[in-house]
Amino acid sequence: MPLVKNGKISDDAFVHVVDDAPLPPDGAILISAARFLEDPEAISRRLGKTGVVWPNNRDVDDLVPYLDRLAAVALVFPTFRDGRAYSQARLLRERFLYHGELRATGQVLRDQFVFMLRAGFDAFEVRKQADAEVFAQTAKRYSVFYQPTGDGRVTALNRRMQLRHSESAGL
């Protein structure tokens, strides 16, 4: 499954480690929330970055105390139609000011890219190779946005107001 990061297909620096497998002594790992919360201190003492796969039915509040020691948070889209992780992503970015990698996992198709970018995701485990290959152009599909989110894109309302101001200033 290709990983898209910084807008292009990239090598995955993180290794997914399943719950009953031993942790490698170093290197970046992605582990389950349950495993991480069992002993966050021990895991944080490891050499190498830590990423956590956070389920979409658990409040991100429980992860907040540890955000500054995490290099990645992976949120889950068990199906295309389950949109809970969009709320989790916005809360992590906009309310809890998480700046690390925010990864979309699960059923990730090109048709969600714009929504996900707007919600704050910056890494994507894309289900289909063809979708990963068109990431850059798909991300540019829309140029008008009605809602303010933490991604900084200017909303249509604000663009109109700016336009009005520049008109009234005679520019």
Added chain:
Amino acid sequence: MYAYDELDRTLINERVSEFRDQVKRRLSGELTEDEFKMLRLQNGVYLQLHAYMFRVAIPYGTLSSRQLRQLAHVARRYDRGYGHFTTRQNIQFNWIKLAELPDALADLAEVGIHAMQTSGNNTRNVTSDQWAGVAPGEIEDPRIWSEILRQYTTLHPEFSFLPRKFKFAITASAHDRAAIKIHDIGLRLHKNAQGETGFEVMVGGGLGRTPFIAKTIRTFVHGSDLLSYVEAIMRVYNQYGRRDNIYKARIKILVHELGIERFAQEVEEEWQQIRDGALKLDDSVVEEIRSRFTYPAYEKLAHMPDELRKAAHDPHFEAWRRNSVFPHKVTGYAIVTLSLKPVGGPPGDATADQMDALADLADKYSFGEIRVGHEQNLALPHVARRDLPALWKALDKIGLATPNVNLVSDIIACPGLDYCSLANARSIPIAQELTRRFSNHDTANLIGRLHINISGCINACGHHHVGHIGILGVEKNGEEFYQITIGGRADENAQLGSLVGPAVPYAEVADVIEDIVEAYLALRASPDELFVDSVKRLGVEPFRERVYATR
């Protein structure tokens, strides 16, 4: 009318091009039907019994004549020459071909019409009072706020994959014509003691298999806080609404399971975190939207012009005027409702020719504007009263002057088993038979205001729960049966109807309805007591006795 600017148009065109790509991927097999399903639903495309069905949004029920002509064009070019107006200010085309859909959307985009989010688990078309901006006594035009909500909910990055569909309705009149209490969020615009505009916010209304009337979550949310408050509600719903069972996934179930107090508290906590953020609406922003709504330059006209006085001698004209013509906020003007319920016809259908002719009449008599109401009728919102006789003659020629608005044959019905893959029973033929039974205008007038709503299955697209008489099609051992309720209503006193007796087979429905109406005529306290008021006063029992005693 709201005029789309370059930004609105750009977004719609971008959506069309995205959908074109999605259809291409489906036709090439790159997308499975299952994957495509979610995508087409976000664009109003359903797979029905015989073909794809295409649902187009008419935000807050306002159409220009140019837009109506384009709907006629789509009906003619891509469908079978007609369209079906729904109970949520949408129009549906029943015979569209998948490969032609992107072209149909592109044609509609030319006039600023789209099908974004007319189905799927997202925020649906924001509906409003079809008399918005022209009704006497209205506090202010609710379409300004409807448009703000339309923009806010369109392609929302957080709320496009909700547990289930989500519907807004908004009104600014004391009499609710938008059925706000049967919506996921109902908004009643009013002013606080300081004269500032805000909303009573109601949440968790809806019909379907578990019907609820919406509950008030907050009596006054200031206009500047509307979007942040709505976002708080939707965020709570997106995270905690049930996703394990689609029949329990609407917000009404979450509100019911948590209780309105607990739910309100969750929303309040979320709202306090975001209310002073980027969603705050400055007055200047609201004014910007308001400035793009234009209103006709009304003339100073007499309330009772000679043309009207003369026409009053014609009983046919008078019959139509009495139930189709309504007061307007400007003296000398009227709002005219056009019945899409001809005797023997399917409720809500209009042919392409009718749409074109009506667009011309709107240009001539209504400043080029047409409205669509949730009762599946149309309206011309700005008709000079002196033009009423001429307009009536012209409407009569195109079959749009059936004088039955708000009468027993002004029936709301879903498409039912004739089209819909979800239906258990037929709706349209029941409606057609009832319009024939009650085709005598004098009898219908004697009966007075009476709303019959018909749904072909428990999903309740025909709003049967809130019909004065509700008819619900069910399937029993492979046969169509119908449950009948009475006493429902969808206005400011919204209420769910009560079952009047055991379900009856298809062939007996019209007889039972006639018996119910006869019982009402015998039981009513006076000719002024409406059917629904008699039911309220007497309860169901006297009706049950009279209707079922001999069955």
